[in-house]
Structure formats: C-alpha cells, structure tokens
Amino acid sequence: MKLSNYVLGLAVVVALTACGGGGGNPGTTSDGAGAGAGAGTGTGTGTGTTTSAPTVVASVVDASGASVTGISLATGFLARATVKDANGAAVIGKLVTFEISGASIAVLSPTTALTTAPLGIAEVAIAPASVSSIGAATLSASADFSGVSVPGTIDFAVQSSSLALSAVTVTSASLPSAGNTPVQVTALISGAPAVGVPVNVSFNASCGKINGQDTTSGGVSVTTNGSGVASAVYDAVAADGSLCSGSVTLTGSSAGAVSQSKTISVAVPTASAVVFMSATPAQIFVAGSGALDQAIVKFRVLSSGGSALPSVPVKLSIVTNPGGVGLGSAGVTAPVTVTTLVNGEASVSVFSGTIPGPVKVRAELASDPLVFSESQNLTVASGPPSQRFMSLSVETFNIEGWSIDGASTQLTVRIADRQGNAVDDGTVINFTAEGGQVARSCATVRVNGVSQCSVTFISQNPRPAGGRASVLAYIAGTKDYVDINGNNTFDAGDTLLNIGDAYRDDNENGIYENAIGEFVVPRNGTSVCAGAGAPFPARVNTCDANLATTVRQQAVILFSSTNPVFDPTSVSTGSVSFKLRSSTNTLLPLPAGTTFTAQATDSNTTDGFACAVDQTYGTPVPNVQPGINPNVDIASSGAVTLKNCRAGDSVTITVTVPSGLKTTFFANIP
Secondary structure (H helix, E strand, O other): OHHHHHHHHHHHHHHHHHOOOOOOOOOOOOOOOOOOOOOOOOOOOOOOOOOOOOEEEEEEEOOOOOEOOEEOOOOOOEEEEEEEOOOOOEOOOOEEEEEEOOOOOEEEEOOEEEOEOOOOEEEEEEEEOOOOOOEEEEEEEEEEEOOEEEEEEEEEEEOOOOEEEOOOEEOOOEEOOOOEEEEEEEEEEOOEEOOOOOOEEEEEEOOOEEOOEEOOOOOEEEEOOOOOEEEEEEEOEOOOOOEOOEEEEEEEEOOOOOOEEEEEEEOOOOEEEEEEEEEEOOEEEOOOOOOOOEEEEEEEEEEOOOOEOOOOEEEEEEEEOOOOOEEOOOOOOOOEEEEOOOOOEEEEEEEOOOOOEEEEEEEEEOOEEEEEEEOOOEEEEOOOOEHHHEEEEEOOOEEOOOOOOOOEEEEEEEEEOOOOOEOOOOOEEEEEEOOOEEOOEEEOEEEOOEEEEEEEEEOOOOOOOOOEEEEEEEEEEEOEEEOOOOOOOOOOOOEEEOOOOEEOOOOOOOOOOHHHOOOEEOOOOOEOOOOEOOOOOEOOOOEOOOOEEEEEEEEEEEEOOOOEEEEEEEEOOOEEEEEEEEOOOOOOEOOOOOEEEEEEEOOOOOOOOOOEEEEEEOOOOOOOOOOOOOOOOOOEEEEEEEEOOOOOOEEEEEEEOOOOOEEEEEEEOO
16 A cells, blocks of 8 residues: 555656646655655746647738737738647648638738748738728638637727828810810829729719710719729710810819819810701602691701701701792792701701602801701602502402312502602502402502502402402592692692592492491591492592592402303304303303313214314403493303204313313204
C-alpha cells in the first residue's frame, strides 16, 4: 500500500511539473489511511503558457495597416484575418473566407484569401456598398482546421461619405441648331475622384435630350466609370421634334451632393428645306361625281440639321391644274400661306374641278421662294363606277349543274366611269347568288388599260326550281345624267337618269318581292320612280335626288340536266329535226358542250337505195343565253339531213353530255 501511494504522488508531481507549475506544497501522503503529510518544499520557476486550439482574429485596417472601427468611401480599407495554430504559431497558406452581416451597406472584394508569411495574415478589400451607405455591420473571417471551422468576428461602422460633384464640362458651349455635345461631371469623395466606387449621376436639360431621352419628367441616370467620371451626350432637339434655341441649362446631380449646372448657347434654327410628305387620298374624282372630291396635301419644313421647324410661313400654290381644281376652298385657285405646326407640317386641302387629270401643288418658303417642293402622284379621276358602264358577262350559262356539284363557270365584270375610262385598280365588285355558290367579291385590275375582274360560280345546293339561278353583281357608284351645260359635273339643270334600289330578281318577274326573300341593297330613297327587272333590276319608288347609287347587273345561270330528253319535231325521208331538253326542266337546253352523233339504218337493202346521214346540225350544244323570260323554251335544237332514205328506215341519235354519259334515241322514218 505504501508503494502504491508513492507512485500516485509522483505522477501528480510530474503532471504539475509538465504543466509548468513550480513550488508550493505538493501535498502529503499516508499509508492505507492516506493521511500522511508530504515533505516536499521545492519552488518552480517556469513561465510558459499552452494554447488549446487554433485562433482566427478578425480586424479592419486602413491603408497604413492601423486597426480602425469604421470605413468610408476613402480608398485603402482592408478586412484582415490573423490565423494561428494551437501552439500560437502563425499559419501560412491557409484559406480564409470573409463575410459581412450587413451586405447592403458594405461589400468585400474578393471574399476569400490565403494567409501569408510571416504573420499568417489574409486580407481583402472592404468598402461601403454605395455613397449613401451608413450604419454598422459585423465582419466574419473563418478558416478550416481538420473539418472544424474556426471563426473570428469584429463589428465595424460605415461612416457617411463626403460626396461632391465637379463643375459640369461640355466639349462645346456654343451649338448650332439641332447640334449636340458631350457633357461630363466627376464624382468627388473627400475632394478626390471616386475611383472604383460607382456613383449615379442624374443629368437634366432645360430643353433637349440627354443620351437620346427626354428629361422633362426626370433626369437621365448615368453611372461613373472607374475614374469617377459620368459622361453623357446632349442633343438640342426636344422629344417632340422641336428645336431648342438660346440659352440651355445642363444640370448634373447626385444624392448627397450639391447639384452642378452649365449654361450653353444653341443657335436659332433656320429653314433650309421643304419636303413633300403625302397626298391623301392620292386619287380624287371630278366634282359632282358623287365620289370623294377632296385630298389633303402635306409638306414639312426642315432645318439644316434635318429637324422639323414650327411656326414657319409657307406659301402653297397650284402649278398643274387640269381644270377647276381649288386650293383651300372649292374653285379657289389663288395661292394660300400657312404656318407650319409644331411637327413642321404645312397642309392644304385640294378640291377637284370638273376636268380629270394630274394635279401638282408647290410649297415654298415665304421668305425664300427658291426653297420649295412639289406634290407627287395626285390625280383627279374622271369618276367612280357608272351604271351605264357596268357589264357582266358569263363564260358558260348552261352548265351541267342540276345533278352534279362543282360544275363551274366564270363571271367577269368590266366597269368604267361615266367617261368610259377605267376605274381605280382595287375597286371591289360584290356578288350574291340565288342558288349554287359564287365567290363573294373580286377587285378590279387593268388589263390592257381596261378595268375588270372575275369570280367563279359553281353548281351545288340550293338548286332553284326551274333550274335558273339568278346572280347579282353590284358596287357603289353613280347614276347616269345628261350634262346639259357640258361642264362634266352634275349640277342644277342636268337631267338625272334615276334608278331605285338594286335587288336580285330571283323569280325574274321584274318586281322586288320581300316575301320570297329577294336580296336588296337599300339606300332609303322614297321618291316615285319606275321599277325594273334584269339585267339591271331596280326596286320601284325607291329613288332619290342624289347622284350616288348601287351600280348593278344580274345574270342567270342555267342548271342543265345530265339526262337528256329527245323531242323530235319533224321526221321525214329528207331530215330529222328535234329538241334536246334537260330532263328535269324541259324548257332548258342540255349543258354547253354536249355532242350528238347520228347513224342511219336502211330497212330494205334490196330496193337499191342506201339510207345514209348527210349532215348534222346543232352539235356541240352552244352556250345558250337564258333570256329574261323563264317561261320561254330555250331547249337545244338539232337536225340531221338524210339521203336515199325511204319509209321504214330509221336514224339513231347518240347524245354525250360533258360528264361523259351517253344516251341513245331512235327516230323511225314514216
């Protein structure tokens, strides 16, 4: 027992010695009771200390390396971390990560660094986030030791910065009209350019634009470059295109700084060009035609810089007048003077006269007649579509459409004004049909100078009873009149050839009948006048005193049958005459293009006469005009002349319709 206690006591002494302890009573020992008193009386002289773990100490220093508690926009502030191991020795080459708790007021660049010899220090730049940043934040620096992150922190302040702007400078303080110049201002912090610190500078101009933007509702923001300079370009042209002149003030401002201004001089603009803009519409019609007879002609006055000039007197005159064209008012040919608007435009109304032809208007500066321009492509046309010059033609009237869908024909309208001249290209002709289907419209083009356009009509349901489908072509235009005074315009004393509302006469009885749903184009006229049927159907008592009307023409398409009916009208030894009728509507012809052949049969081969066909007439079936009376028999006619035929002989007629169906008929010679 005494030996064990001795060993334990020795271990304690050794431990104390290893810990640097010295002197003092090491304690007493005893035998089994452990109450013996130690006799050691030595004193220790060691002074060393032991670090139990690595350390990271964070700090903020200025450009001289001195620790600080706050930063500003002045240059040279650093975030520093000093890293030591568990023994207190500097750690070299250790990665340190920096963070800021208030990133909105301060920024680091970069956010990581390696410790360097000899002191184990890592440093990165630290600066306020902007010139307006102010407050406090915490800097954290950490390093990894065997998977354990060792941190170090320090609190610091972001102090307000002394921001100022230099005087505004321009490349040129005296500009020509519509000129431009670069403008600059330098952001200063504590009297020095804000190098590396972005500062937003707002530029304003009392007239004109900055970097192409209007500043009347707010300045144009520009960020300083790396040298602290904010640059922009001033244009002496306002957002609405008007030109600045006289004194113009340019201002640079930034939050927290006193604004700076510069006054420059812009020359008064002078007109140097007149340009033709437009004539709307480019074509008008002779006065009294019932169509559009007025156009607006526009010019623009420009400065030497190409900008529009307001408030400039412009003299307008007619230099080409086909007859009676008025300027400003109908019939007035004297020049007029107008003042340009804010957009530099000068405009005048041009009224047509009574003679068609090209018109040319000149615009010149009232102050300098040598500066001028002339209108282009303005024309007075002789008139809109005229009822007297409406013509509707049908390629094929009798189509094989009663029992076949898609049998087609083409409808063509040719239209002119009352002088017989082509109407404007693009004039739209409208179509409507009682049965089948027709294209809704077509637009005229000039073919060899003649206005025309075509649409397709096809057979389909509905198929009108009687196999006659009415089709109406119509367009806005004018009635005809007798020009008694010869002035080519409809005026007092002229005789109007009146006509009522256009309608589609489906049952071809010459009377508009609402009860059966006949199509009508009402114009609300109530004057007494006669009605009419096809080809120019007009509703009774719907006239008015106006020249304008709906120009119209009607055609009828025949839905001929595929199956023919053979109707002999005369049979003799010399000839066989017959009708070829549509089986469903027997008053109608067979489809155009139907053919027939004839073959004679000699019943007596011993009498010395060989009955034979001499000639055939009426094949192929032609394009048959439907006429205006649906009760007239217009069936196809045919005939076969014979030679050497006698009673008892016969003739075989084989009919082939366009779809290919063949039907055979026999005629016995009495």
